[in-house]
Amino acid sequence: MSVIWGIPYLLIRVAVRDFPPDVLVFARTAPPAVLLTAYAAYRGMLRPLLPHWRMVLLYSLVELAGPWLLLSHAEVRLSSSLAALLIATTPLVAAVLARLGGSERIDSRRLLGLTVGVAGVVTLAGVDVHADDMVAVGEALLTAVGYAVGPFIVARRLAHLPSLGVISSSLAVVAVLYAPFAVWHWPSSVSGDAAVSVVVLSVVCTAVAFIVFFALIAEAGPARASVITYVNPAVAVVLGVLLLDEPFTLGIAIGFPLVLLGSVLATAKPRREPAAGATGGSEALAAAPTGRAPEPS
Template identity: 50%
Template sequence: MTARAWSLFALMSVLWGIPYLMIKVAVEGISPSGVVFARCALGAALLLPFALRQGGLARVLRTHWRPMAAFACTEIIVPWWTLTDAERRLSSSTAGLLIAAVPILGVALARLFGERERLGARRLTGLGLGLAGVAVLTAPHLTVADARSLAEVLVTIVGYAVAPLIVARHLKPVPTLQLIAPCLTLAAVVYAPAALLDRPATAPGAAVWASLAGLGVICTAVAFVGFLELIREAGPTRAVVFTYVNPAVAVAAGVAFLDEPLTAGVLAAFALILLGSVLATATAGRRRGSTVAASGPLGSGGAPAVAASGTPPVTAPAAPRSPRSEDVDRHGG
């Protein structure tokens, strides 16, 4: 890869791992609905003008509104809320590591969506190792108090795994900006009433506002443009490899900024999930954003779900060959 591609790769590795930290901070002062609304509203406000500038958005909506609505529900509307609510009780590092199991579930769910790719011994071994890592990570949380949080993270993982399969099957012709911007707009509209009703009685602190701004601007809007630039520079297959680094960043951020414990169980779970993800997705060579999921997110906590970029201003990706929606990964959180 070029020096520019490596720079983008390194930047994305960091910025797609920090949404879990930002969510953890934001949810201390704002309701989960408020966090999701702010993130989606900021992202939509920045991306929608460029989606409109590309032209043809109305035609895209008329033609693909059903799968786009399904994608919005499985990628943003449901999983962003469940992940945010879960982080009121789970540590950000635990959430980040659990979401790393998305590609493993994506491999399994792909077969339900018509994928007939053979699961060889390597991929089956990867599935087993990844599930073992999830078991190691969740074992300390198998209590009544944590049951809801674990269930919410499971819902998030399923959503992140299903969403790219919808894209691969029904939304390949849709340019990425014209997919993401309307979905963020829809999510913002859905959560606006709840965000208003659940607004805090007192003004949140500066750290909460900074986290909301970071989630909406960096991890959802600017991030997305940066990911498109990485796709152009390195190609869609290489561009998503950095997502294997995100769980380590999520753990490191939680330990460094929130004093979350770095235990032997966390390290073992990270090693098992990382190795399992690499093996389980090795044949396909793809993660979420094609037929195998990844963080996201669009991310990613990441979604993300949506990818992350760095300091360059948001500019419309107006190249003649606009990256298509099958090139997108979420992630994150």
């Protein structure tokens, strides 16, 4: 699972050489939308969603439609390694949202984690980013925000619905939303590398990934399944350095351990468990059907 969700950054970086970001979002969502929606319909997982279509639509926009466009656009300027490390801040955002929503408290250890994680982001941006790339950095960080908000919607409004039904319908919504842009902006020529990247993004990193993730949650539980959050960025950095000749910079060497340590500390359980009911939905949050951190794109 960590490999499957660690390689999209590499694939996006290759794909955006030929595919405009909006076309790429359509190309990676349409095939899995058809496959997973057909399966979900066969299993009767779509009908229960009908009374909740507004929340499904909101989740689709916040978790997929917005973040995947922002991330694809950001990787036009940023390396796959840097993009992955910026997205690794998602657990930090999720920890803040959990505190603001009153579902979890932030003790001294979590506060230290947030501080360390922010220091890691500042290090990454300060050492590795040029001034004209700051818009792309902002897009990557907004992607992390979307990835963090999406599971809260699932945990509080959609947790009682079939997970595969939610994600398949969300993929379908995004595919339909971006279809007109795909028709208008479809590239006149596509390299073999870009085409293969889109196919792998669509089939492996989306369709297969969600099925495997649901199986992982069933086998290991939502809390242990969330460990992949901390491994994905490492996979992305290694692949970027080895396959795309991206530099292993001083910013990555210093910033990545800080972001990783900050995420671990910020998402750790409080030393004293809150009163019953104070953490409502936390397990559902960890098990939310997202494309990266079970966020925590």
